[in-house]
Amino acid sequence: MKKDTQTKHNSEFASEVQEGLTAFPKYLSSKFIYDKKGDKLFQDIMNLPDYYLTNCEFDILEKHKAALSDYFNAESGFDLIELGAGDGKKTKILLKYLIDNKIDFKYLPIDISQNILDNLEDSLARELPKVNVETLQGSYFDVLKEVSQYKLRKKVIMVLGSNIGNLNHDSAIEFLKNIQIAMNPGDMLFMGFDQKKNPQTILDAYNDQTGVTEAFNKNLLERINRELEADFNLNKFKHWETYNPETGTAKSFLISTEEQTVAINALNLNISFKSWESIHTEISQKYDDEVVDWLADQAGLKLIEYFTDDQHFYKNYIFEKK
Numbered sequence: 112m113k114k115d116t117q118t119k120h121n122s123e124f125a126s127e128v129q130e131g132l133t134a135f136p137k138y139l140s141s142k143f144i145y146d147k148k149g150d151k152l153f154q155d156i157m158n159l160p161d162y163y164l165t166n167c168e169f170d171i172l173e174k175h176k177a178a179l180s181d182y183f184n185a186e187s188g189f190d191l192i193e194l195g196a197g198d199g200k201k202t203k204i205l206l207k208y209l210i211d212n213k214i215d216f217k218y219l220p221i222d223i224s225q226n227i228l229d230n231l232e233d234s235l236a237r238e239l240p241k242v243n244v245e246t247l248q249g250s251y252f253d254v255l256k257e258v259s260q261y262k263l264r265k266k267v268i269m270v271l272g273s274n275i276g277n278l279n280h281d282s283a284i285e286f287l288k289n290i291q292i293a294m295n296p297g298d299m300l301f302m303g304f305d306q307k308k309n310p311q312t313i314l315d316a317y318n319d320q321t322g323v324t325e326a327f328n329k330n331l332l333e334r335i336n337r338e339l340e341a342d343f344n345l346n347k348f349k350h351w352e353t354y355n356p357e358t359g360t361a362k363s364f365l366i367s368t369e370e371q372t373v374a375i376n377a378l379n380l381n382i383s384f385k386s387w388e389s390i391h392t393e394i395s396q397k398y399d400d401e402v403v404d405w406l407a408d409q410a411g412l413k414l415i416e417y418f419t420d421d422q423h424f425y426k427n428y429i430f431e432k433k
Contacts, residue, residue: 124143124334124338124339125338125339125377125378127139127140127143128143128335128339128375128378129375129378129380131390132375132380132382132390133380133382136388136389136391137382137388137389137390137391138390138391138392139331139390139391139392141277141331141363141392141393141394142223142250142277143331143334144327144328144330144331144334144392144393145223145224145227146224146226146330146334147224147226148330148333149327149330149334150224150226150227152323152326152327152330153197153327154197154198155323156319156323156324156327159316159319159321159323161315161316161319162316162319163312163316163422163424163425164272164273164303164305164316164424164425165201165272166420167420167422167424167425168201168271168272168303168420168425168427169200169201169204170420170421171418171419171420171425171426171427172201172202172204172205172427173204174418175418176204176205176208177208178418179205179301179418180205180208180209180212180214182299182416182429183216183265183267183299183301184214184216185264185265185297187215187263187264187265188214188215188216188217188264188265189215189216189264189265189266189267190216190217190219190261190264190265190266190267191205191209191216191217191218191219191267191269192219192221192258192261192266192267192268192269193218193219193220193221193268193269193270193271194221194251194254194255194268194269194270194274194290195221195222195223195251195270195271195272195274196220196221196222196227196228196231196246197222197227197231197271197272198227198230198231198234199220199231199234199235201271201272202218202220202269202271203235203238203239206218206235206239206242207239210239210241210242216243217243217244217245218235218242218243218244218245219244219245219246219247219258220244220246220247221246221247221248221249221251221254221258222246222248223248223249223250224248225248228246228248229246231246232244232246251286251289252286252289255289255290255292255293256293258293259292259293262295265297265298265299266293266294266295266298266299267298267299267300267301268290268293268294268298268299268300268301269300269301269302270300270301270302270303271302271303271427272303273303273304273305273395273425274303275287275302275303275304275396276304276305276394276395276396276397276398277393277394277395277396278394278396279394279396280396280402280406283396283406284406284409284410287300287406287407287409287410287412288409288410288411290410290412291410291411291412291432294431294432295432296432297431298431298432299429299430299431300412300429300430300431301427301428301429301430302427302428302430303425303426303427303428304398304403304425304426304427304428305395305396305397305398305424305425306397306398306399306419306423306424306425306426307356307359307397307398307399308397308424310354310356312424313354313361313395313397314352314354314361317352317361317363317395318350318352324350324352324363325349325350328350328363328365328392328393329345329348329350329365331365331392332345332348332365333345335375338377339375339376339377339378340375340376340377341373341374341375341376341377342373342374343373344371347367347368347369347371348365348366348367348368348390349365349366349368350363350364350365350366351363351364351365351366351389352364359396359397359398359399359402360394360395360396360397361394361395361396361397362391362393362394362395363391363392363393363394363395364389364390364391364392365389365390365392366387366388366389366390367384367385367386367387367388367389367390368386368387369384369386370383370384370385370386371383371384372384398426400417400426403426403428407428407430411432411433412430412431412432412433413430413431413432413433414428414429414430415429415430415431416428416429417429
């Protein structure tokens with residue numbers, strides 16, 4: 112990562128930590144969990160037996176890769192642009208099929224973590240060396256401005272893993288609008304949405320008994336300690352998950368188990384916590400077809416197809432610009 116980019120991210124991290132921890136109620140953005148350790152912890156989460164989302168999307172991509180290829184392909188080929196690419200394990204199912212069938216495409220994975228992009232590029236060079244790949248590092252909104260410049264042939268913008276679920280509905284519409292603006296007529300958006308289901312299934316997915324999800328959320332506090340010279344005692348915070356089946360909203364919190372004061376020396380800031388006071392760290396929204404159709408309509412997109420897994424836990428939708 113370039114030095115000026117690193118400085119920008121450090122500055123953004125510091126300002127958002129100060130804003131969130133001095134607010135009432137307190138909050139921190141989940142996007143800052145994803146440093147090198149956070150990336151690894153999330154890979155561990157995706158391999159947990161109760162974290163059904165990964166296996167559902169694997170199932171969808173494996174069963175429908177031929178149909179997806181038919182939707183995505185164009186006479187002059189296409190650019191496959193993935194927002195939040197991660198380790199690319201699921202995407203490689205599709206990439207392998209496209210390569211094996213000699214389909215003309217370029218793969219452009221985008222992620223906020225340069226570490227995860229470097230690992231992805233290395234793994235593709237080993238496993239699928241024929242893939243034409245160009246990585247793009249940055250936040251979705253920044254990189255979408257670059258994506259809009261790809262106009263010479265069809266674009267397929269892909270968002271797997273129900274990443275949109277980390278946004279409330281207003282922010283999700285804004286996100287979808289930004290994607291829609293970056294699209295030309297004939298371009299496609301392929302996006303995963305986790306579906307409403309048994310509330311216990313959802314709670315189990317985000318509150319594993321092994322403590323991996325707790326460590327993942329607490330990595331926010333570790334990062335503040337390391338980068339902003341803070342003295343959070345992680346043992347004095349408890350991970351807590353809630354789910355509201357009426358709104359389809361799962362929320363993650365870190366809860367202070369006692370009254371305490373935390374010093375954040377780099378910000379010259381002391382943060383007081385009451386016993387059982389919370390820090391909201393993450394939202395994981397769940398959907399049904401009506402909500403997805405409404406979100407798309409508000410963003411100027413048209414739903415044209417969807418694919419689901421055998422249990423109907425999860426769906427991947429294809430949209431076009433209206």
